Amino acid sequence: MLCFAASVVDQNDHSPKFSQEVYAATIIENSPPSQPLLRVTAFDLDDGINAELTYRLQDDPDELLNVDKRLGIVSNAAAIDFEAASTLTATVVATDGGSPARSASAAIVVKVVNVDDEHLTFSVPHYGFTVAENQPAGTLVGHVSAVDADLRPTERRVRYGLAVNQDSRMFYVVESSGAVLTNASLDFERRRNHRLVVTAVDFLHPGFTAACDVTVTVGDVNDHRPRFVFPSPGSVDRVALEVDGRHPINVVVCTLKARDDDDNDNGRLTFSLVSDHDADLVSFNLDPVSGQLRLVAEQLSVSVCNPLQCSKL
Ligand SMILES: [Ca+2]
Ligand SMILES: [Ca+2]
């Protein structure tokens, strides 16, 4: 009696098929690595190795997710920072063991749940502003800004204030906006710099505070006229000087001194002579910078009192 045995060899004629097109999960920010998030499942209607599936991920450039190649369990590869990535996406691919192999893919979407883990921070630790002197109280000096990366732009939970110090009474800060304004007119000649400390607090979490330094530089305005120190101290524009007509020529008679409380060009003085009598001018030479006054002619034979005018050019 003859016996015949027949067997059917499986052909890899079926591709794997995922149970879902999209797999979704959530993860709480800062969770430690290797938290199981979801499980993907694919089926293959072939037999044996032709239905033996392995899973892998692609389109996960930061490699924040892992998948168990046999079990299809997707986990996080690292702690996730919500402020850096609020949603993670990847593609999972299932491949069978056939030759040639067949594969299928599905999408993975993991939403990250925000944790209030960020603190208020000023955009810079030190602000420098300049405001001209003599401006009325209420003049805007500048803006400071503190942000909490946990907050969306529409969430306004920051309140600004001014720490009390020796300069703080001259300024105030708008609580809601961080605008710094003057409380009084500033005087460059009295104080050129003011130092402030602006604070910010999250009013839902009063323990969350931040502070920044603010330097307000007062800009000079030419608000002082030159005044003579010598002779006739305090005189603004005329000095009386008695010159002996016998004084030798080209020898310094005296050195005029004047001051101006303003800064740089606003306080830089030059001297010049003016007279109602032009003839008097030719008798004198006045150095515009040093203020040294000399007789340069001998026309003066008697003592005269010449009104000399000093002016800033
Ligand atoms: Ca197959
Ligand atoms: Ca956060």
Ligand SMILES: [Ca+2]
């Ligand atoms: Ca001034």
Ligand SMILES: [Ca+2]
């Ligand atoms: Ca001046």
